[in-house]
Amino acid sequence: MTEHVCKQERLLGEHDRAIEDLMDYKKAQNGAIHRLEDKVDRLQYWVMGGVAAMALQFLLLLLKR
DSSP, rough: HHHHHHHHHHHHHHHHHHHHHHHHHHHHHHHHHHHHHHHHHHHHHHHHHHHHHHHHHHHHHHHHO
């Protein structure tokens, strides 16, 4: 009986460590995802600014005619 209990406690400890490792991995991945989202947001603003500048340039070209 004690052998069974010890085996279960060891297995429970292994599961706890595995869960902690997964939680640490999840935190690291979430941090990487947030950094990537920030970069994509900045890139989106640059693209929108470029499109707005091209549209303004096109309007100015049409108005000169």
